[in-house]
Amino acid sequence: MSLRALPGFNLQAITLDLDDTLWPFAPIGERIEQVLHHWFLQHAPKTAEQFPISAMRRLRQRVIERYPQYAHDASWLRRKGIEIALTESGHDPALTDAAYDMFFAERNRVDFYPDAHAALLRIARRVPVCALTNGNADLAAIGIAEQFHSHVTARAFGKAKPDPAIFLHACQTLGSTPTNTLHIGDDVEADILGARRAGLKTCWLHREDARDRHPGWPRRDFIPDLVFSDLAQLADWLEAQTPS
Incomplete structure (x- = not known):
């Protein structure tokens, strides 16, 4: 003190x-990565294959660098990353909302x-x-x-x-x-x-x-x-x- x-x-x-x-926050960050990857395995398997957790981290950094005007908006950046991952792996980007809703619920489970x-x-x-x-x-x-x-x-x-x-x-x-x-x-x-x-x-x-x-x-x-x-x-x- x-x-x-x-x-x-x-x-x-x-x-x-x-x-x-x-x-x-670190335990939350680790958990939401795992939960999002599990959701991809169930609902967008090609995304799970092309974007494992390590690749999603790199994609998130790419999104941050590409859209500096949204640096203040963690939700927008997360949504955009999910949308890009779905699109680039050949899945319907309309799945973004469901994936984000699951992520956001998990993000608000805090200890x-x-x-x-x-x-x-x-x-x-x-x-x-x-x-x-x-x-x-x-x-x-x-x-x-x-x-x-x-x-x-x-x-x-x-x-x-x-x-x-x-x-x-x-x-x-x-x-x-x-x-x-x-x-x-x-x-x-x-x-x-x-x-x-x-x-x-x-x-x-x-x-x-x-x-x-x-x-x-x-x-x-x-x-x-x-x-x-x-x-x-x-x-x-x-x-x-x-x-x-």
Whole structure:
């Protein structure tokens, strides 16, 4: 846990990242690849043969490079990849919707970090919270929509983190000023640098499973306002700042 003095900070609201903050994304990514491949085996066997998991990964990268204008829209990129795989392997691209629906349902089966769900409930009781994500998680499908005042996605807004504009838009949905809003996330660039550039206070969530990638704060030009190793620590800090 690391804290900096926050003089004059009157906490009005929180913006909160989702993937790798509330739940680890790597297991989801691996599982949806397996489930999509199994669906291809059943419904589009030529696609399964021509596009095994490794080939689908390469295709996804090809789609990202070919359509940079959709870099903010994870759902569009995934759909397009499925459509191309079906078409190039000789199957009907009309199967895209069914394949994507199966993928999306699986994408929303998440396993929360042990601290995350209870901490989210504690945090949401104190201040309004906006889910701010570059991903495409469905809060209602996951069962946590009621804990959020608002939900801002890169897909809907048209720009992704770390663009400061998406942070400012999230503040607008909360009715808060950026200088009195705290952003929490795991990604050094997308979350912490982006929020800082938008004028928000920052909390770097440095979980144990990320220590191999970043043993400590990696930048020298600035440091986050807060650093916690889990959301329970954030909830403890928040309750100390805003006693009932």
